[in-house]
Amino acid sequence: MLGLVLLFGCGGTAKLSVTECEALDVALDSSAWTLPDDAAVLTATGSCSGAVEGHELEWSVTGSGHTEQGSQRGACREGRFSLRVPVAEFPSALTLEVQLAAGQCRSDAALANVTRTTVNVGGGSAGGAASAGGFPGGVASGGGVASGGGGSAPTTGPGACMSTDVFSFCSAAPRLGRPPDESALIAQLAAQYPNELNRCARRNDEFKRLALAALRARDPRWGNNLVRGTPGDTNGNVIGYFYGSGAPTEGSPLTMLVEIVGNCETPAPTGARSATWRLVAPQDSDLGRCCQPAGTVGVDAKAWTLLNTGVVGGGGTGGGAAGGGSCGDTFSTNYCMGSRTPPNESALIQQLAAQHPTEFYNCDRHQDDFLQIVVRALRARDPRWGFNWVRGMTGDSNGDVIGYYYGPGTPTEGSRFTTIVDIVGGCGAAGSGESVTWQVYGEANATECCAPAGAEAWTMVPLR
Numbered sequence: 001m002l003g004l005v006l007l008f009g010c011g012g013t014a015k016l017s018v019t020e021c022e023a024l025d026v027a028l029d030s031s032a033w034t035l036p037d038d039a040a041v042l043t044a045t046g047s048c049s050g051a052v053e054g055h056e057l058e059w060s061v062t063g064s065g066h067t068e069q070g071s072q073r074g075a076c077r078e079g080r081f082s083l084r085v086p087v088a089e090f091p092s093a094l095t096l097e098v099q100l101a102a103g104q105c106r107s108d109a110a111l112a113n114v115t116r117t118t119v120n121v122g123g124g125s126a127g128g129a130a131s132a133g134g135f136p137g138g139v140a141s142g143g144g145v146a147s148g149g150g151g152s153a154p155t156t157g158p159g160a161c162m163s164t165d166v167f168s169f170c171s172a173a174p175r176l177g178r179p180p181d182e183s184a185l186i187a188q189l190a191a192q193y194p195n196e197l198n199r200c201a202r203r204n205d206e207f208k209r210l211a212l213a214a215l216r217a218r219d220p221r222w223g224n225n226l227v228r229g230t231p232g233d234t235n236g237n238v239i240g241y242f243y244g245s246g247a248p249t250e251g252s253p254l255t256m257l258v259e260i261v262g263n264c265e266t267p268a269p270t271g272a273r274s275a276t277w278r279l280v281a282p283q284d285s286d287l288g289r290c291c292q293p294a295g296t297v298g299v300d301a302k303a304w305t306l307l308n309t310g311v312v313g314g315g316g317t318g319g320g321a322a323g324g325g326s327c328g329d330t331f332s333t334n335y336c337m338g339s340r341t342p343p344n345e346s347a348l349i350q351q352l353a354a355q356h357p358t359e360f361y362n363c364d365r366h367q368d369d370f371l372q373i374v375v376r377a378l379r380a381r382d383p384r385w386g387f388n389w390v391r392g393m394t395g396d397s398n399g400d401v402i403g404y405y406y407g408p409g410t411p412t413e414g415s416r417f418t419t420i421v422d423i424v425g426g427c428g429a430a431g432s433g434e435s436v437t438w439q440v441y442g443e444a445n446a447t448e449c450c451a452p453a454g455a456e457a458w459t460m461v462p463l464r
Contacts, residue, residue, distance in 0.1 A: 021105035023050035026057070026081075026098055033096075033114045034171045042085045042114060042168075048100055049079055056101045061085055063094030063114075092116055161291035166254065169243040170290035177285035179241035179256050180219065183277035186211060186260050190275035198273050200264040205236040211260055212239060220383055220410050221248055225257050229301025237264035238280060240304045243290075246460050247383065247411045248304055253293040255304035257281055306409055327450035329408035332417070336449035342385075342404035342419050345378060346438035349423050352377060353436050363427040363434050368399040372464055374423065375402060384411055387462045388420045392455030397462045400427035405458045406449075418458035419443070 028046040048057075060069035066089060087094060094114045100107040161167040170177050189211055190197045196207040208224075215222035225240040227233040240255035242248035257280035263273045281302070284290055295301030327333040352374055353360040359369040371387065378385035388403035390396045394414070400422055407417025425437035441456075443449035 021102075024100045024102060024105055024107035025049045026100040026107045026110050028096070028098060028110045028112045031112050033112055033168075034116075042087045042096065042164075044085070044096060044098075044112060046081055046098065046110060047079050048081050050100065050102075050107070057081065058099045058101050058106075059085065060097045061087060061090060061094055062097075063090040064092055066090065087114070161287075163245040165245050166243060166291065170287050177243075177256065177287070177290040178279060179221075179243070179258065181277065182215060182218075183275075185214060185218075186277060187275045189214060197261065197275065200236040200261045200273050205234065207261060208236055208239065215239070223248055223255075223410075224305045224307055225255065226251070226303040226305050226307070228299055229253070229295060229297040229303045231303075232307070234305070234307055235264075237261035240302065242304045246463070247413075248306075250305055251303045253295065253302055253304075255293075255302055256284060257302055327446075332406055332408050332450065335406040336443070336446045340419070340442045340446070340449050341440050342406070342421065343382065344438060345381075346423075346436065348377060348381075349374060349438065350436045360424070361432040361434055363399040363424045365398055365428055367428075368397060368462060370424065371399055371402065371462075375463060378402070386411060386418075386458050386460050388418065389414070389457040389459050392416075392457045394457070394459075395461075397459070398427070400424035403456065403458045411458060411460070413459055413461070415458045416452040416454060416456060418452075418456050420456050 026046060026048045028044055033042065033044060042061075058069070060067060068089070085096065093116065096112045096114060098110045161170055189207070193207060193210055196210060200207050212222060212224065221242045223240050223242060224234050225238050227235050227238075238257050238259050240257055242252060242255050244252055244254035259276055259278040259280055261273055262276040262278075279285065284293060293302070327336050353370070356370060356373055359373060363370050368387075375385060375387060384405045386403050386405060387397050388401050390398055390401070401420050402423060403418040403420050405411035405415060405418050407415050419440060419442045422437055422439040422441070425435040425439075426433045428434075443452060443454070448454075
C-alpha cells in the first residue's frame with residue numbers, strides 16, 4: 001500500500017536550470033523515529049525548499065526484506081510538509097527515504113530510521129464495554145477518557161498514545177512533545193500591535209486574540225487554555241496546542257501550553273511587556289506525561305478551548321443560533337455569500353481512483369474503503385473535509401459522499417454547517433460501473449447557508 005504525501009506550491013512544471021535544481025532541498029525533522037509496535041501509519045514531518053506546483057515528493061520505505069515506494073504532488077506550505085505512510089506491512093524496524101523531485105532534478109535524499117516499541121499507557125480507572133468492538137469507557141479524574149474493553153483507542157486523556165498521531169507527537173525527536181515554533185510570528189505581531197501587547201493583563205487578552213487569529217489561520221490546533229483547567233477562565237498570555245487525534249476537542253487535556261507575552265500577569269509591571277515563546281510545563285514533553293496528562297482543576301490542570309479566541313465554536317445538529325450563529329465569522333460569511341461550494345478537488349479524486357482501482361470499484365452503500373483514502377488525502381489539504389451522516393442519521397454513512405464543514409471555528413461533530421459532495425457515480429453498480437463525479441449538494445441561497453435546516457451532518461466518526 002502506498003501512502004500519500006501532499007505538497008502544494010505555485011508556478012508550473014518547466015525545464016529547470018542547474019541553479020534551479022540545486023535549489024531543491026528536503027529534510028526530515030529527525031533521523032530517528034519511534035512507533036508503537038502495532039502502528040499502521042508513520043507520520044513524518046520536515047522542511048522543503050524550492051518546491052513549486054508540479055514538483056513531487058518521492059519516498060520509499062524499506063524493511064523486513066520488503067520495499068514500497070511512490071511519489072505524490074502535494075503541499076509544501078511555507079517550507080514545511082507532513083508525510084503519512086502506511087507501514088502495517090513493516091512489523092519491525094524500517095527506513096524512510098524522501099526526495100523532492102522536479103522533472104529530471106532531484107534533491108539530496110533525507111533518511112530516517114524508524115524503530116518499533118511496545119507502549120503500555122493505561123487509561124484511568126474504569127470502564128468501557130467489555131465486549132469486542134466496545135468503546136472506551138468513562139471519564140477518569142485529572143486525565144480524560146478511561147480505557148475500557150475492546151474497540152477504538154481513546155482520542156483524549158489517558159491511553160491516547162494508542163493513537164498513532166498522538167504517539168508520534170509525544171515521542172518524535174528532537175522536539176519531544178513540542179508544538180511548532182511560532183516565535184517569529186509572535187515577535188512580528190508584537191511589533192505591529194505594541195498597544196495591544198502592552199495592555200496585556202490578567203483579564204485583557206487583546207494581543208492574544210490577534211495572535212490566535214494568525215496562528216489558527218496556519219493550524220487549527222492552536223487555541224486558548226482554561227487557566228488551571230477552570231471552566232470559563234482564560235488569561236492574556238498563554239495559548240494551547242491540541243495534539244490529540246482529529247479535530248481539537250473542547251476541554252481536552254491533550255494540549256501543550258505556550259506563554260507568548262512576558263511580564264503579563266503583573267498589573268503594574270516593573271518593565272515593558274515583551275513577546276516571548278516559552279513552554280509553560282516542559283515536563284509535559286516527557287513521553288509519559290504527554291501521553292497521559294494529569295492535573296487537578298484549579299491547581300495544575302490544563303484544558304484546550306475555543307473560548308476567547310475570537311472565533312465561535314462550530315455548532316451541533318440544531319443549526320442556527322445553536323450552531324454557533326448565522327454567518328457570524330469571516331469564513332462562513334464569505335462562503336455563504338459567495339458560490340456556496342467547497343474547493344473543487346475532482347482532479348485529486350480522479351487521481352486516487354486511478355491509484356486505488358480495487359477500493360474505488362468496491363464502492364457500495366456501506367463499503368467506504370475508497371472514501372477512507374479520499375478523506376485522509378483531502379484533510380491533508382484542508383481539515384474542513386470529513387464524512388457525512390446520511391440524512392443526518394448518526395451512525396449511517398455511505399461509500400460515495402463526503403462533507404465539507406463551512407461553519408465558524410474548528411469542525412464540530414454532527415454540525416449542519418456542511419456541504420455534501422457525491423464523488424462516485426454509480427456506487428454499487430454491478431460489473432465495475434462506478435465513475436468519478438463531483439456533484440455538490442449545497443444550500444439553495446445564502447440565507448439557508450447561514451442558518452442550515454437540512455438533515456446533513458458533518459462527522460469524522462467513520463474514519464478508521
